[in-house]
Amino acid sequence: MKEFTPEYLDQIRDIIDRRNDEEARAALADLHPADIAELYQDLDLSEAEYLYKLLEDETAAEVLMELDDDDRLKLLDDMPAEMIAKQIDHLDTDDAVDLIQQLDEEDRDDILARIDDVEQAGDIIDLLKYDEDTAGGLMGTEMLVVNENLSMPECIKELRTQAEDMDEIYYVYVVDNDYKLRGVLPLKKLITHPSVSKIKHVMEVDPACVKADTPIDEVAHDFEKYDVVAMPVVDSIGRLLGRITVDDVMDEVRESSERDYQLASGLSSDVDADDSILAQTKARIPWLLIGIASGILASIILSTFEAQLEAVTALALFIPIIGGTGGNVGVQASAIVVQGLANGSLDVREFSRQLGKEVLVGLLNASIISSVILVYNLIMLPSQLAVTLSVAVSLFAVVMFATLLGTIVPLTLEKLHINPALATGPFIQISNDIVGLLIYVGIATWFLKIFGL
Amino acid sequence: MKEFTPEYLDQIRDIIDRRNDEEARAALADLHPADIAELYQDLDLSEAEYLYKLLEDETAAEVLMELDDDDRLKLLDDMPAEMIAKQIDHLDTDDAVDLIQQLDEEDRDDILARIDDVEQAGDIIDLLKYDEDTAGGLMGTEMLVVNENLSMPECIKELRTQAEDMDEIYYVYVVDNDYKLRGVLPLKKLITHPSVSKIKHVMEVDPACVKADTPIDEVAHDFEKYDVVAMPVVDSIGRLLGRITVDDVMDEVRESSERDYQLASGLSSDVDADDSILAQTKARIPWLLIGIASGILASIILSTFEAQLEAVTALALFIPIIGGTGGNVGVQASAIVVQGLANGSLDVREFSRQLGKEVLVGLLNASIISSVILVYNLIMLPSQLAVTLSVAVSLFAVVMFATLLGTIVPLTLEKLHINPALATGPFIQISNDIVGLLIYVGIATWFLKIFGL
Numbered sequence: 001m002k003e004f005t006p007e008y009l010d011q012i013r014d015i016i017d018r019r020n021d022e023e024a025r026a027a028l029a030d031l032h033p034a035d036i037a038e039l040y041q042d043l044d045l046s047e048a049e050y051l052y053k054l055l056e057d058e059t060a061a062e063v064l065m066e067l068d069d070d071d072r073l074k075l076l077d078d079m080p081a082e083m084i085a086k087q088i089d090h091l092d093t094d095d096a097v098d099l100i101q102q103l104d105e106e107d108r109d110d111i112l113a114r115i116d117d118v119e120q121a122g123d124i125i126d127l128l129k130y131d132e133d134t135a136g137g138l139m140g141t142e143m144l145v146v147n148e149n150l151s152m153p154e155c156i157k158e159l160r161t162q163a164e165d166m167d168e169i170y171y172v173y174v175v176d177n178d179y180k181l182r183g184v185l186p187l188k189k190l191i192t193h194p195s196v197s198k199i200k201h202v203m204e205v206d207p208a209c210v211k212a213d214t215p216i217d218e219v220a221h222d223f224e225k226y227d228v229v230a231m232p233v234v235d236s237i238g239r240l241l242g243r244i245t246v247d248d249v250m251d252e253v254r255e256s257s258e259r260d261y262q263l264a265s266g267l268s269s270d271v272d273a274d275d276s277i278l279a280q281t282k283a284r285i286p287w288l289l290i291g292i293a294s295g296i297l298a299s300i301i302l303s304t305f306e307a308q309l310e311a312v313t314a315l316a317l318f319i320p321i322i323g324g325t326g327g328n329v330g331v332q333a334s335a336i337v338v339q340g341l342a343n344g345s346l347d348v349r350e351f352s353r354q355l356g357k358e359v360l361v362g363l364l365n366a367s368i369i370s371s372v373i374l375v376y377n378l379i380m381l382p383s384q385l386a387v388t389l390s391v392a393v394s395l396f397a398v399v400m401f402a403t404l405l406g407t408i409v410p411l412t413l414e415k416l417h418i419n420p421a422l423a424t425g426p427f428i429q430i431s432n433d434i435v436g437l438l439i440y441v442g443i444a445t446w447f448l449k450i451f452g453l
Numbered sequence: 454m455k456e457f458t459p460e461y462l463d464q465i466r467d468i469i470d471r472r473n474d475e476e477a478r479a480a481l482a483d484l485h486p487a488d489i490a491e492l493y494q495d496l497d498l499s500e501a502e503y504l505y506k507l508l509e510d511e512t513a514a515e516v517l518m519e520l521d522d523d524d525r526l527k528l529l530d531d532m533p534a535e536m537i538a539k540q541i542d543h544l545d546t547d548d549a550v551d552l553i554q555q556l557d558e559e560d561r562d563d564i565l566a567r568i569d570d571v572e573q574a575g576d577i578i579d580l581l582k583y584d585e586d587t588a589g590g591l592m593g594t595e596m597l598v599v600n601e602n603l604s605m606p607e608c609i610k611e612l613r614t615q616a617e618d619m620d621e622i623y624y625v626y627v628v629d630n631d632y633k634l635r636g637v638l639p640l641k642k643l644i645t646h647p648s649v650s651k652i653k654h655v656m657e658v659d660p661a662c663v664k665a666d667t668p669i670d671e672v673a674h675d676f677e678k679y680d681v682v683a684m685p686v687v688d689s690i691g692r693l694l695g696r697i698t699v700d701d702v703m704d705e706v707r708e709s710s711e712r713d714y715q716l717a718s719g720l721s722s723d724v725d726a727d728d729s730i731l732a733q734t735k736a737r738i739p740w741l742l743i744g745i746a747s748g749i750l751a752s753i754i755l756s757t758f759e760a761q762l763e764a765v766t767a768l769a770l771f772i773p774i775i776g777g778t779g780g781n782v783g784v785q786a787s788a789i790v791v792q793g794l795a796n797g798s799l800d801v802r803e804f805s806r807q808l809g810k811e812v813l814v815g816l817l818n819a820s821i822i823s824s825v826i827l828v829y830n831l832i833m834l835p836s837q838l839a840v841t842l843s844v845a846v847s848l849f850a851v852v853m854f855a856t857l858l859g860t861i862v863p864l865t866l867e868k869l870h871i872n873p874a875l876a877t878g879p880f881i882q883i884s885n886d887i888v889g890l891l892i893y894v895g896i897a898t899w900f901l902k903i904f905g906l
Contacts, residue, residue, distance in 0.1 A: 032661070034678045066678070068798075160645055169641045170623050170682065187640040188622045192613055208485070224707070225487045225519070227700040229623065229682040246699050247680040250706060254677070257710035258792055264714065265788030265877065266781055273793025273807065280814045284785045288818060291781045292825055295774025302770045309769050313762050316769040317755045320776050321748025324886055327780070328719055328744045328879055332737045335718030339711055340726025345521075354726060361733045365741060372745055424718065426781055433777055 009042055016047050025054050033059055037066035045074055061090035064099070070275075073102060081107065085114035092167075093120065094140030094248065097127045127242075135219050136212035138252070139233045139242035144172040148182050148200040155199050156190060173232050173240055174203045180238045181209055209234050212241055216252055221344055223249045260338060260421035264331075266291075287426045294430040298323075298437050305441045308448055314384050315444055318391045322440045325369065325395060326402040326432030333358060333406025334424040341414055348414045355407055362403030370396040386451040390444035397443065398436045405431065462495055469500050478507050486512055490519035498527055514543035517552070523728075526555060534560065538567035545620075546573065547593030547701060550580045580695075588672050589665035591705070592686045592695035597625040601635050601653040608652050609643060623682050626693055627656045633691045634662055662687050665694055669705055674797055676702045713791060713874035717784075719744075740879045747883040751776075751890050758894045761901055767837050768897055771844045775893045778822065778848060779855040779885030786811060786859030787877040794867055801867045808860055815856030823849040839904040843897035850896065851889045858884065 015023045028036060028051065036055070040048040040063075052060060052075060064072060064087055076084060084103075088096045088111065100108055115121040123141045130136025144162050146155050155172070163169055172185040183203030193202050208226040210219050212233050223231060229246045262270065266287035271280055302309070302319070309316050337354065340346025346354060370392045377388035406428055410420035468476045481489060481504065489508075493501040493516075505513060505528060517525060517540055529537060537556075541549045541564065553561055568574040576594045583589025597615050599608050608625070616622055625638040636656030646655050661679040663672050665686050676684060682699045715723065719740035724733055755762070755772070762769050790807065793799025799807060823845045830841035859881055863873035 032679065034680075038678075156644060163641055163645050166641070168639065168680075168682075186621065187644065188616055188619070191609060191640065191643060192616050224700070224703060225491075226485065227487075227621075229621075229699060246682055246703070247677070250677060250699070250703050253703060254706055254710065254796070257707065257714070258796065261710070261714055261717065261788060261792060264717065265784050267785055267788060271789065272796075273789050273799035277810060277813045277817065280789070280810075281817045284782075284814070285818060285821060287785070288778065288781055288822060289825065291777050292774065292822055295771070295777050296826075296829060298773035298777075299770035302773070303767075306766050306770075310763075310766050313759050314756075316762050316772065317752035317759075318748070319769065319772045320751035320755075320886055320890065321745065323773050323776065324744050324748050324751075324883070325741065327882070328741055329737075331718050331878065332720055332740070335714060335720060336724065336726050336733070339714060343707070343711065343725075346726035357730060357733075360730045361737070364730065364734045365738060368738060369741060369745055372742065373749075376749060425784065429780070430777070433773060437773065 004039060004042055012039070013043070013047065016043075016050055019050070021054060024051060028055065028059075033062035034066045036063045037071075040067065040071060045078075049075065049078060057086055058090045061087040065091065065095050069102065072099075076103070081111050081114055085111050085116075088124070089115050089117050089120055092140045092142050093123045093127055093242075094138065094245075096120070096124050097137075097140075100124065100128065101132070130212060133216050134212060135210045135214040135216070135233050135244060136241070138216060138219065138248050139212070139244050141242045142166050143230075143232075143243045144169055145240060146172055146174055146185075146199060148174045148176055148198070148203070150199050152190070152193060152195055152197060152199060152202065155185075159190075168245070170229050171243075173243070174199055175240050179240055181207070181232055181234050181240045183207060184232070207232065210244070211236065217256065217342070219244060220249050220253050220256075257342070260342065260419070263419065263421040264335070264338070264425040266426035291426060291430060294434055297434055301434070301437050301441060305445070308441075308445055312384070312387060312448065312453055314381065314387045315390070318387070319437070319440070321373070321391070322394055322398055322436045323433040326398045326436035327429040329362075329365065329399050329402035330406040330428035330432045331424055333362075333403050334410050334420075334428050337407055337410040338420045338424055341410070341420055348411060351411050351415075354411065355404070358403050358407045359400075362400045365403070366396045366399035369399055386447045386453055387444075390440070390447045393447075394436075394440040394443045397439050398432070401435060401439065402428075402432045405435075457492060457495055465492070466496070466500065469496075469503055472503070474507060477504060481508065481512075486515035487519045489516045490524075493520065493524060493528075498531075502528065502531060510539055511543045514540040518544065518548045522555065525552075529556070534564050534567055538564050538569075541577070542568050542570050542573055545593045545595050546576045546580055546695075547591065547698075549573070549577050550590075550593075553577065553581065554585070583665060586669050587665065588663045588667040588669070588686050588697060589694070591669060591672065591697050591701050592665070593698070594695045595619050596683075596685075596696045597622055598693060599625055599627055599638075599652060601627045601629055601651070601656070603652050605643070605646060605648055605650060605652060605655065608638075612643070621698070624696075626685050626696070627652055628693050632693055634660070634685055634687050634693045636660055637685070660685065663697070664689065670709065670795070672697060673702050673706050673709075710795070713795065713872070716872060716874040717788070717791070717878040719879040744879060744883060747887055750887055754887070754890050754894060758898070761894075761898055764906055765837070765840060765901065767834065767840045768843070771840070772890070772893070774826070774844070775847055775851055775889045776886040779851045779889035780882040782815075782818065782852050782855035783859040783881035783885045784877055786815075786856050787863050787873075787881050790860055790863040791873045791877055794863070794873055801864060804864050804868075807864065808857070811856050811860045812853075815853045818856070819849045819852035822852055839900045839906055840897075843893070843900045846900075847889075847893040847896045850892050851885070854888055854892065855881075855885045858888075 012027060015027060055063060088099060112121050112125065144159055146158055150158065159172065170187060173181060174183040174185055176182050183205045184207035185199060185203045189202055208222060208228060209232045210222060212235055223246060231244050232240055233242045233244060235241055267283045268286040269283045271283035337346065373395055374388065374392040377391060381388060409423040413420045413423050465480060468480060508516060541552060565574050565578065597612055599611055603611065612625065623640060626634060627636040627638055629635050636658045637660035638652060638656045642655055661675060661681060662685045663675060665688055676699060684697050685693055686695045686697060688694055720736045721739040722736045724736035790799060826848055827845040830844060834841060862876040866873040866876050
């Protein structure tokens with residue numbers, strides 16, 4: 001990880017202030033595009049723009065893709081359509097599609113029309129048709145493709161032409177005359193097998209591949225399972241459409257787990273530590289207001305209980321433990337389901353098996369917890385038997401209920417194709433708070449009657 | 454993603470029951486090692502063991518690495534040391550090290566001594582010395598290495614010897630006479646540059662690399678930044694030690710975000726949806742008991758407040774809203790810090806800047822929330838002005854406190870090199886519950902005095 005020292009940044013700022021193009025170019029030449037992108041984050045927009053204009057087109061395009069979404073949009077905002085089109089021409093098609101999807105709808109056609117390379121523009125237009133959350137939305141068209149009937153030397157000759165302006169190439173995809181995917185040839189084999197045999201006898205047949213409409217999380221799962229660094233994408237009858245690279249999949253894995261974590265933490269929209277105060281508040285206030293609404297609901301429930309609270313004030317002491325325990329239990333149960341669904345160790349078809357298991361885990365937890373509070377209260381509040389029994393029985397019921405809700409809700413959301421992570425965190429916390437209170441109020445009222453209080 | 458139908462599984466079980474080696478071998482021949490590993494999860498241990506013994510050594514080793522940790526250990530438990538040693542001989546050194554680290558300490562030396570290939574055993578022993586959480590702990594020694602002074606044809610000849618029994622190769626690492634890393638040669642260049650020039654004129658100089666003691670999260674960050682599929686590892690003076698592959702990094706990214714999520718959800722140890730009921734309870738009960746202890750503490754705090762509760766029962770109605778809001782605010786603030794630290798958008802050196810920002814976000818949230826509850830209570834409980842003011846002022850204080858604690862605790866843990874995710878979820882929830890109640894009790898007591906109640 002490159003660290004920019006304050007001294008280095010001062011030097012760069014000094015060069016920019018003096019508008020010394022030559023020195024600036026020399027400083028940038030030493031840096032990887034990803035490092036230039038990182039440097040921009042330490043500079044003002046006008047400083048970054050000055051440096052950006054000095055870059056060669058290809059480097060400029062790479063830097064653009066390495067920037068944060070926000071920084072990229074700022075830079076693009078001030079850029080003429082002509083220049084954006086030129087950058088896109090230098091990008092891999094999958095990156096180009098990502099970039100175009102960030103632009104305003106009305107700007108897109110204008111920019112696409114300005115791309116010099118018509119083939120590149122056509123590929124991009126085709127790729128834009130795929131759903132963002134599928135293999136098709138993640139793929140690019142830059143790949144080495146050869147016919148299965150070529151000989152190895154013919155193949156190498158063909159590859160030299162194709163590979164000219166491709167950056168990172170790890171596999172050659174082998175197709176038949178109908179462009180159906182037949183096999184994969186790791187580049188390594190081109191070096192270790194300099195034979196005159198036909199490609200189809202050297203290639204690996206039946207390669208791991210995905211259909212264009214495969215959901216992204218399944219694509220990620222396949223990459224992890226087969227340990228590949230790129231995977232071909234085919235249409236419904238097996239014709240080769242494009243390829244997905246591992247860096248895009250890794251971004252996806254990180255982003256989707258970040259999204260789950262944020263949902264579970266009560267953040268309603270994608271927000272980062274370096275976002276503005278307003279953006280931060282906007283992401284947080286919805287769940288907080290829902291929390292307040294549920295707190296008000298809780299106060300209404302408790303107000304129906306005011307007579308009992310007046311008669312036995314000790315009942316009020318255990319309001320926090322009821323809600324807190326329900327929340328903790330529900331978050332645990334739902335986190336296990338959400339994570340199991342994400343990493344494939346749980347399948348939504350195992351609904352009833354998982355539920356049965358959770359009932360047993362719930363019974364075990366509920367017994368331990370109720371026993372602890374029962375013993376504590378018997379010793380510490382010997383005169384309050386009605387309260388003691390109300391609390392112990394309520395906790396047992398709350399733990400069981402929270403366990404079931406924490407299992408059922410995310411599994412149901414998954415069945416409905418809604419992100420199950422939405423069910424963890426505030427949602428489960430809040431619903432358990434409310435239901436927990438209802439349980440407590442009901443059970444305590446009953447015990448008070450029995451004890452004639 | 455391969456799905457095994459019940460019919461297919463019945464067929465396989467039937468073959469196993471009849472102990473028909475030939476048919477079983479034929480069925481396995483069609484499957485990728487990763488698919489065989491998945492099949493095992495649907496079979497009994499004895500069935501899986503029968504199939505496992507039919508595999509060729511190399512496939513068997515690959516299947517072993519694709520299994521879940523639990524399933525792998527079960528299979529290894531019944532395997533003679535001789536056989537384990539043979540499997541390890543077929544694994545890449547990084548996988549071999551992972552496997553050996555799972556074995557009992559006393560078995561390790563015995564197995565290492567039985568490995569036929571002494572060089573492989575030596576490499577493994579060297580690798581075992583590195584800390585698991587560093588680049589050294591993740592690297593393997595299988596790589597193509599050539600001297601910078603070779604010509605391209607010499608290099609290709611050299612590679613044919615080296616690459617013979619390596620699976621996946623994407624780069625050639627170029628070293629000087631002291632074995633210091635000088636450059637990287639993507640395999641693609643060997644095909645597109647069939648020149649007679651020396652390697653050092655074709656290679657990419659100054660390649661992205663990591664030192665052996667670089668922490669794993671920085672390694673992952675570098676992979677994502679530079680979009681590479683493998684990265685060389687060097688010692689403190691730049692000599693090449695090994696390489697890290699992207700599949701191991703991707704596992705790391707997923708595992709570390711799963712770990713964060715679990716810690717944030719109050720799961721004290723690594724647990725999966727398909728783990729046993731006892732394992733599940735063991736992972737959950739610690740935080741639940743801590744929650745119960747804090748609930749008891751809350752009841753003690755409230756008992757000092759019993760006189761006021763008896764005088765003004767309406768005060769009890771707002772106990773849930775105080776704790777709930779503190780918890781929600783704390784979880785949000787800490788999740789943003791934890792995630793910012795994990796994805797690099799926040800640096801622990803920006804402690805005071807982040808804190809200043811959170812103060813402003815907190816003030817905004819606190820103002821909105823207090824106003825909402827103030828207006829609600831003024832309208833709904835017009836006769837309870839003391840309660841209304843107590844709740845509104847307490848909520849303001851609780852939101853500010855929870856925001857600060859949610860920011861300070863994870864940043865402090867990060868400084869102390871403790872996983873900051875530990876600070877989110879139950880910890881922040883519980884401490885905010887307690888402090889929230891103390892604030893509420895204090896402020897309400899003061900208002901009651903002012904109003905002479």
